[in-house]
Amino acid sequence: MSNQEYTRKRRRPNLFHNDLRSLLYAFGDVPDPDPESIATLDDILQGFIIDICHESARVAKTSGRAKIKVDDFKFAVRNDPKKLGRIEELLQLQKVIQDAKRLFDNAEGKPTKESKSEK
Numbered sequence: 001m002s003n004q005e006y007t008r009k010r011r012r013p014n015l016f017h018n019d020l021r022s023l024l025y026a027f028g029d030v031p032d033p034d035p036e037s038i039a040t041l042d043d044i045l046q047g048f049i050i051d052i053c054h055e056s057a058r059v060a061k062t063s064g065r066a067k068i069k070v071d072d073f074k075f076a077v078r079n080d081p082k083k084l085g086r087i088e089e090l091l092q093l094q095k096v097i098q099d100a101k102r103l104f105d106n107a108e109g110k111p112t113k114e115s116k117s118e119k
Contacts, residue, residue, distance in 0.1 A: 011043070011046050011050075012046075013039070013042070014038075014039075014042060015042060015046060016041075016042050016045055016046070017038055017042060020038050020041050020042060020045070021033060021038060024037070024038070024041075052073065052076050052077065053068075055076040056068045056072040056073045056075075056076045057072075059072040059075050059076060060072045070087075070091065073087065074087055074088075
């Protein structure tokens with residue numbers, strides 16, 4: 001059994017069913033899209049994610065690492081500037097959110113001692 005057949009059998013049907021239904025409606029499709037359309041898009045999306053993960057794992061293995069890092073994903077999509085830009089944008093937003101969480105105490109919503117001493 002080839003690697004591609006193995007991953008095809010391991011795919012979970014309707015993994016992104018609700019998300020794809022919402023996206024199709026948001027982009028102008030009918031409220032209840034054709035199940036075959038959703039199944040096809042779900043298959044394409046799962047295939048894309050699996051391919052990117054395999055490529056990232058290959059990059060990590062070539063670098064001598066057992067675990068995949070974010071940089072491996074960035075390297076895997078390096079030839080697609082839109083995807084690479086989106087990854088970098090999301091990483092930057094993640095850092096902004098982490099910094100904002102660090103500044104405020106979740107329980108009281110007041111600035112922590114760290115943020116007062118930084119000023």
